[in-house]
Amino acid sequence: MSKDNTILEELTSKEYEHGWSVNYEADEAPLGLNEGIIQWISAKKEEPQWLLEWRLKAFKTWQSMKEPEWANVHYPKIDLQALRYYSAPKQKKSAKNLDEVDPELIAIYERLGISLNEQKRLEGIAVDAVLDSVSVATTFRGTLSKLGIIFCSFSEAVKEHPELVKKYLGSVVPMTDNYYAALNSAVFSDGSFCYIPKGVRCPMELSTYFRINAANTGQFERTLIVADDESYVSYLEGCTAPQRDENQLHAAVVEIYAGAQAEVKYSTVQNWFPGDKNGKGGIYNFVTKRGICAGDFSKISWTQVETGSAVTWKYPSCILKGDHSIGEFYSVAVTNNYQQADTGTKMIHIGKNTKSRIVSKGISAGKSQNSYRGQVQVMKRADNARNFSQCDSLLMGDRCGAHTFPYIDINNASAKVEHEATTSKIGEDQIFYCNQRGIATEDAVALIVNGYAKEVLNQLPMEFAVEAQKLLALTLEGSVG
């Protein structure tokens, strides 16, 4: 036991790798939230009138809503009036290409291991780098535009492709959806926009890297991915934040639209600052992510590795509207110290012959709480719907918790739905077996955890899988004996 404790101490004393922050001259909105601020943001971003009106409408909706309290997470109420809703690094002028981007900002991303220099990048990944409230650079735009693919920051999309934005914005996650989605709709700052035209297979991974730098700032980005009929895209999202004592709010919205026979693969490695070992600080990650399989034979696949954030409240969902459409959700959620995660998915079967698959692996250590909350809903007309769900929890340490709240609502007699969940700790016999074969306890745990999460990690694109595996090792090393 004492050995375990020393290992655990080592682990928990490990600093958050991305906890640094940089001082740069920023363009900031005053603290607080009111219609004036929204107008200020909208003006700052030179938005058209319709978007301002949309924001104000969302703000009105939001004012009439209550903060949700049903999730299995506990945190002090956030004072939304004490937050800053816009913070952007001051740039001399808007950058048309990478050479014009402030080298200081590029350096921030270099330090995070995200090179924005196209030559230095591994082939095949285009990055949109978002710092606080704005997108600072988007790479490989030229290459992509030859195929008709639009990949740019949300602000640019509003200016250059207003018809697309107007058509799809809020079509999957309406502003009335929930408290945080409404808030986001009112104050969202920037994010990524991506459009894959009909019949195009996106040749490279598209990626957004979110970084919170400023203090007392909420990050409210909005991502919109539209995959037209018969197209394919794989999209990655990464995120980090500096180590600060106060909690910061991150309330993003991601909307995915998949046309007939289109396929969208969305992968996230979420590594927001989780708070220190005493549970101080960290990001509140209240995110709404939803995709709609609008056309027949379309497919949306969510893969997430959740290791960061003090509190996570996140349910990437699929609306399976098109016949024969497929929704997938693969998740590894790791919590340590005082982290709390309430995460899962919703699969809404509307079309006929729709299929969904849920694989959720929770790992809780320290004094953390990890909950899976999911819903599988089969509507009345969704004949022959098929779902398989597997939710496993691994417990490390006797002060953590693992909870499962699966809702299964079936309205059609031809549905086949299976749900399985297990909770256990790593068996002593398993460790003993490894020990016998000369594998040290430490390595045995890593081996077992890796095997446990493999089904999900396998779904990640190669570069991400490496990062995710490193993160897992970092978070869990030695948590069990």
Add this chain to the structure above:
Amino acid sequence: MSTLTKQDTFSSLLESAPKTFEAARALAKESYLVQGIPASKAEEYKFTNIGKKLEQNISKFTAAQTFDVAGELVKSSIFEGFEGDVLVFSNGKFQPNLSSKIEGVEVSLISEKTDLALGSIAKPEKDAFAALNQASFEDGIFISVPKKAQIAKPILLLSFNQANEGQVIQPRVWIEAGDFAEVTFIDHSISLGDTAYFVNKVVELKGGINTQLSYYRLQNEGKNAIEVSSIESDIQKDARFTSVNISLSGDLVRNNLSLNLLGSNSEGNMFGIFLLNGKTHVDNHTNVDHTIPHAESHELYKGILADQSRGVFNGKIFVRQDAQKTNAFQQNNNILLSEDAIINTKPQLEIWADDVKCSHGCTVGQLDEEALFYLQARGIDKMQAKGLLLYAFAGEVLEKIQEESFRNYCDTLVQERLGSKF
């Protein structure tokens, strides 16, 4: 909050409450008024909008009065081959003159046990209906099985219900079994008529060390009856509690079954089937609370839903921080037979200890086409083959019933239902 103005709807019940257990009633009344009748927004009553159901036609509920139950009726209602003792209830109230004297078991009206810790097991603050019952029940039954007593034959709790719409029947049962005692109860309610009365039942069971306590229940109420029941049991170390619940009809039925494992090496078993047709809505909420290390629980609920029926299952396994070495298993399987049937199931695990083995499984599906074909290929017609497969599906629960006469009785009911209906 509910749309029901909570004081109004049941105020006459609360006002006419007898002067017994005054402290417990006052506490429960307060608790009821705080909670109110749960609206559909309440998580625990999400799919069972009982407030709306109750409010539909009635704005004021009154207590149902006792009526005379004919001895003949009692006799004819006992299962064939049943040899145990029978306790008879009329609209929830114990009828000593119709009941047998049970050797070695103390049976009395609950009002005679003034120092009873009423509500210490089925706590009023946990559920509004349990609170309502505790605040306003008229009288109940107290059954005590002494230490080491082994009651070989099961005790049949036979209830006859006959009331009008807007009338409430509130049975209250307290059962305690001393250390090393062994006893089985069969709870069977019979509706005389098809009116839309409301049953709000609370059963508290207290098991000692190494007690073997079984509670079988057959729900076959009239098709318009509305019923809410809270059955809650505390058991101590080395004890075992087994519940089998069979729900066949009613308009809206809500069963709250809770088990608190308070001693190590205790074991809880919860089994149930719900075979529904028409517009019956049955909601089974079960809760197993593992508070100590080295306890075990098993749960198996099966549902077969036809017509426009609706089934709700919510099984909660709660493992507290100190409850290491817990083994808890839960399974819920459902078959939907009709386009209009609905199932909402939520198998829920809340685990606060690490050295545990817990699992739950849940399925919703249809009969295996291949099995059906296999039987048809051997000359069994499709309807019969279906009935056979469904019967096998339900059989896994039925066979948990140890008492033969009761098992046979349920078996026949299930077969009739599956053969005639499906």
